[in-house]
Amino acid sequence: MKRSRIVVSLVVLATLLYAVAPLFQRDRRGGFEMGKFGRVPILLNGRIKPLDTVARNSLLIIHGKQTLSIEIGTLTAMDWLAEVLMKPAQADQRKIFVIRNPETLTALGLSPEAGKYFSFRDFVPHLQEVEQQAALAQKVEAQLRSPFQRDIIKLFERLTLYHRLENSIEVAGTSDFKRQVEELAKNIHPDPVPMKTGITTEALQSLAFLAETGYFFAIPPFPPNDDPLRWRKMGESLLMFLSDGKLHPAVQTWATLASAFQANDAATFNRTLESYCSQLQRDLPRRVWKAKVESVFNQLQPFYSAMVLYVLIFILAAASWLVWPKTLGRYALILLLVTFAIHSFGLITRMYLEGRPPVTNLYSSAVFIGWGAVLLGIFLERFFRNGIGSATAAMIGFITLLIAHHLSMDGDTMEMMRAVLDTNGWLATHVVCVTLGYASTFLAGFLALTYIVRGAFTPSLDRATASSLTRMVYGIVCFATLFSFVGTILGGIWADQSWGRFWGWDPKENGALLIVLWNAIILHARWGGLVRQRGLMVMAVFGNVVTSWSWFGVNMLGIGLHSYGFMDSAFPWLIAFVASQVALMMIGMLPLHLWRSQLAAPRRAPAPEMADATA
């Protein structure tokens, strides 16, 4: 007994160590304090966030990954961003743009032999062509665009983002930004009319360009102020200096950082960064703290760790149906609890950073569906102790986090909420209820899949397991009915409060209604004796189809109040998922003698009391 307790503690410890390991990765490249640099808060898209978030999201959008492999080793997102901001000549040579569509290559006159990776410099001769092609493609409605048109628009957006990043701190190609700022400060006679300040036309134009093109707002409010509206871009701050003669200290700081980085002077860079950070700490303690939390959160990537662990749990739990059911099942549950804690940590940190209830967009709905399903799965495992709750929960946890990972490719997953959605009360009730409805309908569906797969393909589904699965599915369907019904009606009430229409037959509303109706059908069919054990399972699997339609399908229609934009890339996956579910439903309806598990009453010696289970 004692020994097993030690083993359990070791397993828990090892799992937690695995989860926090990313924090101990080195963050000094060439002596520069990149980790610290990544925690500097800036403003982008209405939200104050650490530079690290900008780096990761931008690299994700441009390159598709959060790190960049180079000839020797890898660059972290921050290493890469520092180059883009302050050493663009080097950054321009990094092969970060990926083009997989051969038509795009041909259209730009690039040879397919050159591979699929390109640097910004490779595109310089073709920028005009890209812009023209993208402008042509943009005139076509989003749903009707050809793969080439979608690809060229994407490429144009990536190039634009890169270009804007490069011109966020200094005009790309500036040799010594610090000296430039110092000279500007020396030669200017502040005047509301810029031309009277003594600045050359050329210098004025480059400041205006910097103000216009810059991607993020690097300069905090001065005097210190919590109002996000008072953050400025580098160029804007310099233009303001022309008229009022007050040079913001942060401008000099950024200029010193840029010149030091360019000159490979790590000591000056680190010293300047250190003093800037302590200044910010004094001026904006809350923002700095949040930026720090966010950058630690970025580094930990709790959802990624959880995703990997869910695979392990699924393997453990599924193996427990074949060998050592008690031991393996126990460790699967312990791991599931630890992983659930990691998943919850991620969820709660996001809620803290956003100051919002858990679900605010499609990405967070995926994270939350996984979370809800795992929570319910833990309860099931606690009661039934047969590995099914763990395995199913782990499977849904893995799939939903994988979906979330792909959804995060579009950039920042913590966007600001549009005016209509800006009410925490309704987000916390309606959205959470509906999403829990999705989670439980999926859980019931995946439990039923376990039944069908184990029953049809393995001999492991005995009658006791079958009947406990039946009770699980039935209970979860009840739960799903409750949450989807209440959530849907709460949505109606929100709509009534917001625009006076309880029900408007909007696609997303209809999707939620379909889930309610389907769950109600399952329950009524069961009560009316229209289906029994296997019928219940097949119906529960169809619940997966209905829920995936409501979750993703309706968004692909591109209409209605809830549409999040057309997601063409997900469409084939949805079709494949639906097809797989229908195939499994058909397997579920095969005559029992074709199943490998012996659920049917034995033919030779029929036992009357077991006839019931054959339904």
Place this chain on the structure above:
Amino acid sequence: MSTTLLQTSPFRALASLRLTVVCLALGMLLVFLGTLAQVNWGIHRVQARYFQSLFVYWSPPGASWKIPILPGGYLLGTVLLANLIAAHATRFQLSKKKAGIILLHLGVILLLIGQLLTGLFARETQMRIDEGQTLGYSEASREVELVVIDTTSPDYDQVVAIPEGVLAKGGKIQNPSLPFTIKIGQFMPNSQLVMRSQAPQAPPSPATQGFGKSIVVTAEPRTVRDDERDLSSAFIELEGTMGSLGTWLVSNAIPERQSFQLDGHTYSLLMRQRRFYKQFAITLLDFTHESYAGTDIPKNFSSRIRLTDLERNENREVLISMNDPLRYRGFTFYQSGFDNNDKTSILQVVKNPAMLMPYIACGLVALGLLLQFSMHLFGFVKKQSR
């Protein structure tokens, strides 16, 4: 007597769970197809054809006949309602164990009735109001009216309004306060208007008076897009005691009044969005529109208005913002949009006598489901722990 009725086989069929399942399944099909149809037909037409109808019809393109292919929302709702009530009449007795089931179905019944009432009696209109402007009416966004305004008196106008429903029927319209009859020549719910100078080949206009002579009108199918508005037009002929006064073109595309004299009175003709006058007036003092820092993501819209009601001695300022409407005398004013460089606010004005029903229904259903399932759950936990 009642027992014998309840035991007849048609009544049993009406009360059966099989019928419930069939109705719910058909409901799913209807909702699914109704969602897909919105891609091509827009939400308003789909709502009328699929959900607020007895049957959904199909006809091959260009044919004049149609066949019902699916029961519509009203029919399914009614059958479900009958099924529910019948089931409760035959099967369920009042008992503590059934309390949850009864409560939740009562909620569903209320929800269905509430939606039926809303479909029949609720009215959604819009108020487009400029800063500084005072309005005492709201307008239907998808319905027009023809008005004849007697502007003879310097102190007041006398208005005769003819709603779209009457215009669409055609024929002659007579009103005791007008010394002429109005003959509807052709009413086009949606149309395209072009200056005659740009379409010299067009046939001559039926209009003999007003701006209609210089405009070519072609009928168009009603728009299916939710962000577009129909341009309705009509040719109307006025007939006085001495014969025809002429034919005019009226259209909501041209908000210009066309005046003429008759028997010492001055009359104006105008087609406009149908108006609904209120017993109170609203003045837009200020409209504000905030965005998040450094973006154009809208953060909040709000309209500061003054509400004036002479009947009830109300004269106060109100702030209407997103998710925070004004409720007054049965109407609810929602911030719905803006226009004209943030100088015009668009308010959605809703009157729905059945507004409270979903709230009560929601409470009942939630309570019923909770009761029912927690009874299951506790029973289950007890059994497991034994």
